Amino acid sequence: MEIFFTILIMTLVVSLSGVAARIIPFQIPLPLVQIAAGALLAWPTFGLHVDFDPELFLVLFIPPLLFADGWKTPVNEFLHHGREIIGLALVLVLITVVGIGYLIYWMVPGIPLVPAFALAAVLSPTDAVALSGIVGEGRIPKKIMSILQGEALMNDASGLVSLKFAVAVAMGTMVFTVSGATVEFFKVAIGGLLAGAAVCWLFGKSLRLFSRLSGDDPATQTVLLLLLPFASYLIAEHLGVSGILAAVAAGMMITRSGIMRHAPLAMRLRANSVWQMLEFVFNGMVFLMLGLQLPGILETSITEANADPNVQLWMLFTDILLVYAALMLVRFGWLWTMQRLSKRFLTKKPMEFGNYSTRELLVASFAGVRGAITLAGVLSIPLFLPNGDAFPGRYELVFLATGVILFSLLVGVILLPVLLRGVGGVDKSSDRREIQQARAMMAGVAIESLYKMEERLTHDTQENIDNELLKEVSSRVIGNLRRRADGQSDLEHAHIAEDLERRFRLTALRAERAELYHLRATQQISNETMQKLLRDLDLMEALLVEKEDH
DSSP, X not given: OHHHHHHHHHHHHHHHHHHHHHHSTTOOOHHHHHHHHHHHHHSTTTOOOOXXXXXXXXXXXXXXXXXXXXXXXXXXXXXXXXXXHHIIIIIHHHHHHHHHHHHHHHHOTTOOHHHHHHHHHHHSOOOHHHHHHHHOTTOSOHHHHHHHHHHHHHHHHHHHHHHHHHHHHHHTSOOOOHHHHHXXXXXXXXXXXXXXXHHHHHHHHHHHHHHHHHTSOHHHHHHHHHHXXXXXXXXXXXXXXXXXXXXXXXXXXXXXXXXXXTSOHHHHHHHHHHHHHHHHHHHHHHHXXXXXXXXXXXXXXXXXXXXXXXXXXXXXXXXXHHHHHHHHHHHHHHHHHHHHHHHHHOSSSOOGGGGOOHHHHHHHHHTOOOOXXXXXHHHTSOSBOTTSOBOTTHHHHHHHHXXXXXXXXXXXXXXXXXXXXXXXXXXXXHHHHHHHHHHHHHHHHHHXXXXXXXXXXXXXXXXXXXXXXXXXXXXXXXXXXXXXHGGGTOHHXXXXXXXXXXXXXXXXXXXXXXXXXXXXXXXXXXXXHHHHHHHHHHHXXXXXXXXXXX
16 A cells, blocks of 8 residues: 555656646746655655665656657658767767766776766766756757757667676676677667567557457557557567667657558547656656655765765765766767868768857757666666675765756756757747648648549439538538638738637537536436537547647
8 A cells, every 4th residue: 555655646746746837936847846846755754765676667667758759759850860869879978988987987986997987878868858848848949959859769778788788897797898899789779679660560460450359449559559668668678689779669660650640530539648648747757756766865875975984975066066067078079079070071961060059069068968767777786796795886876876967957957048048949930830831732632632522422323412512511611621722822811710710619619518518417418428429529629729739
């Protein structure tokens, strides 16, 4: 029962954190609110204690979150920025592991070289989810955010594989060689991508089979979709390849393969709403877990620092600042180097970085905040070596990693809004015009199909439809579509017409819903009839409200 109550309390706190982030006058980002709430719950006054199991954390939270990010990442856009993403997610990670690893070894006396590499490895992955939480959607220009999201998807694997090698060397279970590590990395990465794609393909085949057997039951299909990221992760890990990349690959394949496009409407609607809810809860749980660990990490670090004559607590806090500054310096330096190389050697097809201003390079640098993967990675470092001795400097590794996570979030909250004032965010007017133009082109194709349908029905003797009725319905539908198609020449007028039509339809829908409840209250209809008609009205209203948001 204690575990059950803990889960309920954490879910409630995550839900209330969204409300708190909106009503707090200082506009504190949601991730920081959730971290503070977790730390408050873990304080002795409340005494909520959650044992952190890194393996369970990775399996429970990371696959669905990365799957959702992969789902939202267009494959073509990802491939278009492939050079930039590889430069950040592979080359920069290796530079960070080696360069920051030697810096930590030189700077912190209680950490040997191999554990220093392990800490640098867990500090290398960035967190696009935390970034969106602290700056909001649409604040960072699309040309920067697309690369940052692709980097965050891929550098989790490279960072955790580097951590795996460093821990294995420290534990004495492997001997590190450059050639061996390179072969192992590509085997794990490529194998993970192939495993995720294969599991997604099998899911598509199974979905069609279950659709025939269950009669397009949306509940069954949605549950199967929820299991897909976990299946991809666990199967890949069982095969000895990257489960993280498998979850990413499955998410990117789910749209590329057309599985969702051909899925039943009820399943698509339910799956989208369920995933939105899960993303909010799981993201909140990750930062809440970080807050819950803070008091324990701080207490352990103070105790260990007092017991270690070579370490002082103020030095650890100073080391956090120096390590974070070094991470940002290395990141900015590599971005600047890629920009110079692009302008010098890739003149025909330059990288996206080649067009960045200095301010945009700074945005891309400080946008590399650390988050869930860093926390899970550092806490997964073993407590003891095979001979029973304590893992060297483990409490310092955990303290420094936690401090860098928090400091990167705080710096991002303070600096990114300042830097983004001189950088154009997402152009909403341009997006609106693009949506309107797409709707106009879609309407043109739809009108052609309706003319063909009208002609077919006119000559169809089996359906025996009255020609006047056919003309009336066809003219009404085609008239609505033609106003949208003609909007290509007058986008503003078309937008006003569609907005007016939407408002009239919403007013009518809400009146219908009120009358439906009245009919049920006066027992003129059954509850089953009311529920069926309410569902139809809700679907139509959801469509109209989505148009309003756009």
